[in-house]
Amino acid sequence: MVKMPPEVLKLLEQTAPKALCVIATASKDGKPNVVPIIFAWPLNDEKILIADNFFNKTRLNLEENPQASLTFWDPETREGYQVKGGIEIHTSGPIFEEAASKVRAIRPTLNTKAGIVLKVEEVYTVKPGPDAGKRIA
16 A cells, blocks of 8 residues: 555545545456545545445446546646555445444435445546646555
């Protein structure tokens, strides 16, 4: 795992609740799937917690091919990042409870199916300009 720089952590905390995140997965045979999400939070500088409330193809992909890419951005500043890494799926226990609790605080009627942990392996900037796509961690 690698550590996300402070500016990446800060932007994730600010953008996820505004639905400015997308998670990308691929099936075992490489078929891509990308969906918007709002329930994503840094657990620490090496892990991101994602709540599975509605995942269907995404969940199947994560079970078959436990890798994902999470991209988030601020449309005003155009700052944005892509984080890639391995996945752990928690359907019970402390990680699941933390995801469910965070979701209930925002949307009390949603039933969380799992807490997904993205273990950070790569971080890239997606801000337009000469450094777009550059690996930063």
